[in-house]
Amino acid sequence: MGAFSIWHLAIVLLLIGVPVFFAVRSAVKPSQNPEALVGFGGWLMLLAIGQALSPLRTLADFANSADGYQQLMTLSNGPLVVYGEVALNLAFLALQLVVLVSMLRRSHRFPQLFLLQWLAIPVVFVLDTIWIASILSVPVSQVLAGDALAAPIVSFVLTGIWVAYVYRSVRVRNTFTRTNVSAHPVGAS
Numbered sequence: 001m002g003a004f005s006i007w008h009l010a011i012v013l014l015l016i017g018v019p020v021f022f023a024v025r026s027a028v029k030p031s032q033n034p035e036a037l038v039g040f041g042g043w044l045m046l047l048a049i050g051q052a053l054s055p056l057r058t059l060a061d062f063a064n065s066a067d068g069y070q071q072l073m074t075l076s077n078g079p080l081v082v083y084g085e086v087a088l089n090l091a092f093l094a095l096q097l098v099v100l101v102s103m104l105r106r107s108h109r110f111p112q113l114f115l116l117q118w119l120a121i122p123v124v125f126v127l128d129t130i131w132i133a134s135i136l137s138v139p140v141s142q143v144l145a146g147d148a149l150a151a152p153i154v155s156f157v158l159t160g161i162w163v164a165y166v167y168r169s170v171r172v173r174n175t176f177t178r179t180n181v182s183a184h185p186v187g188a189s
Contacts, residue, residue: 037170037171038171038174038175039171039175042171043165043169043171044169044171044172044175047165047166048103050162051096051099051103051114054096054100055093055096055100058092058093058096061089062089065085069082069085069086075136077135077136078136080135081131081132081135081136084128084131084132084135085128085131085132088124088127088128089124089128091124092124095116095117095120096117098113099113099114099116099117105178106175106178107176107178107179108176108177108178108179109176110166110176111166111167111172111176114162114163115163115167117159118156118159118160118162118163121152121155121156121159122152125152129143129144
């Protein structure tokens with residue numbers, strides 16, 4: 001890891017890690033009135049914004065991969081690689097949308113779905129890597145060349161911190177209580 005990469009890691013830790021650390025830390029502090037901690041406020045608002053943006057980030061990743069997909073389509077078995085990767089990413093996008101809807105509806109299932117989404121990050125990455133390597137008959141090390149591991153690792157670690165917040169926060173516990181979400185519109189309180 002060169003000096004340039006270490007600086008990037010330090011910046012990521014400072015800009016994202018420090019606020020997340022304080023979010024998790026504040027989630028375990030006892031409140032004067034725990035019943036008042038309900039709804040999308042405080043640190044939960046940051047999580048809600050991130051969750052709302054996550055499908056957009058996945059779509060942006062699709063757009064950024066378009067040139068690579070076009071290059072792969074010219075290889076033998078390339079179309080199979082592209083279709084498999086697109087299917088995996090669409091499945092992950094669908095999961096992100098399910099988690100987002102459960103969050104907006106304040107479903108009691110949101111914490112479990114958010115945990116599932118976190119666990120899906122390495123699963124999708126590993127399946128995608130194995131898929132590409134096996135279909136193109138190339139070593140995994142070639143698929144993981146460059147900084148291919150950096151983004152999934154950072155995403156997994158940061159989301160893991162938010163998972164810890166979700167499972168420790170009084171506000172989360174008080175907010176996600178609806179068991180029959182189909183009977184309540186999204187905007188209902």
